[in-house]
Amino acid sequence: MRFLIVDTVYDGFLQWLYNTRAPGLAVRSFDEQYRAQVDGFFHTAGAWSEPLRALGHEVLDITANNAPQQVRWMVENDRLDAAKTLSDALVFGGYSLRQKQDFGWQRGFVAEQVRKFRPDVLLCANLYMFDDAFLETVKGSYGVAVGQHAAVMPRNSLKRYDLIISSLPNQVAAFKEQGIRSELVKLAFDxxxxxxxxxxxxxxDLAFIGQISSHHRGRARFIADVAQELPVSFWGSASWPEDIDPSALKITSNPPLWGLPMYQALKDCRMVLNFHLDAAGDYANNLRLFEVTGVGSVLVTDNKRNIRDYFDPGREIVVYDDAPGCIAAIKRLQSAPDELDAIAKAGQQAVLSRHTYHHRVRDLLPLLG
Incomplete structure (x- = not known):
């Protein structure tokens, strides 16, 4: 089958990729830019493609908000004139461009790609941007439309999707309540x-990598409670709620990391804290579950109702019910290095044997009919 997979990535990752990791990349070919992005390892970017290709499927992998890469595709496919008409937010100079905050061009470019590639399966992983209105513009140019979602529920209409997959059981149920076919497909590790x-x-020894803000009060309070007792290495952006004084915490702050440097930092830590946001509800569901264990570090995560569907707590990961319990578990393991190493090895083995995209693609394909 022919798959067109469309997703978006964080702006910080693109800035790191084009300005730090590979200066001059913006003027290279689409394939070169795509390969550089995949090799930079942004979370899910390119993760489905390699397992699908290994099974003989043809894949066009699109990052909708990667402006240099998208413009290069338009140039190489004789659609530059169409690209120039899609948005005033793009200023072309040769093959380079300046991008403002405008999403119209992103939908317009992807629509051109769908019409050109005519996929059997159109898989969209940003349902805030690619909704029914978008699918209407490419009607007749694809076989089935599959959405992928596991964040705050979209408010836009998604009824044109033939299937929406989610790694959150509560969201699978929510989509079904809207009359949309939905199935559970778990997250994975590349x-x-x-x-x-x-x-x-x-x-x-102990780290947290992510975002802390007043919008994430539960996470901020938890990290603060732990860091009052234990030193925590922190990478990310932090805007603490007013009732938390970060100067009183045992936190070593570092700038946000993207792609491979983030994974290297995870690997360099003995234990990594994880705290789910509200959208997950009672369910364990974020990429950090697999990223930490996958690189061979010990995951210390909140105890969710389905965590045992993924890992064996106490043997492959560490779980906590509250901050005092988390602190006690960490202190005990700090005095038991052999047990800590055994958990790290067992967690990594669990991921590599059960939770890679090669495993997940075999869950996905039967759902496509």
Whole structure:
């Protein structure tokens, strides 16, 4: 089958990719830019493609908000004139461009790609942007439309989708209540990145990598409670709620990380804290579950009702019910290094044997009919 997969990535990742990792990349071919992006390892970018290709499927992998890459595709496919008409927010100069905050061009470019490629399966992983209105513009140019979602529920209409997959059971139920066919497909780990990581030992004992803000009060309060007792290495952006004084915490702050540097930081830590946001409800469901274990570090995560569907707590990961319980578990493991190493090894083995995209693609394909 022919798959067109469309997703978006964080702006911070694109800035790192084009300005730090690969200056000059913006003027290279679409294939070169795509390969550089995949090798930069942004979370899910390119993760479905390699397992699908390994099974003989043809895949066009699109990052809708990667402006240099998207413009290059338009140039190489004789659609530059069409691209120039799609948005005033793009200023072309040769093959380079300046991008403002405008999403119309992103939908317009992807529509051109769908019409050109005519996929059997159109898989959209940003349902806030690619909704029924978008599918109407490409009607007749694809076989089935599949959405993928596991964040705050979209408010736009998605009834044109033939299937929406989610790694959250509560969201599968919510989509079904809207009359949309929905199935559970779990998140996974892209094991290819392991070949790109160095072994620095474990210079950081306990870490948190992510965002802290007043909008994430539960997470902020939890991290603060832990960091009052234990030193925590932190990578990310932080805007603490007014009732938390970060200067009183045992936190070493570092700038946000993207792609491979983020995974390297995860690997360099003995234990990594994880705290789910509200959209997950009572369910364990974020990529950090697999990223931490996948790189061989110990995951310390909140105890959700389905966590045992993924890992064996106490043997493959560490779970907590509250901050005091988390602190006690960490302190105990700090005095039991052999047990800590055993959990790290068992967690990584669990991911590589059960939770890669090669495993998940075999769950996905039967759902497509």
């Amino acid at each position: 094991e290819r990145l392991l070949l790109q990581l160095a072994d620095h030992g474990k210079p950081h």
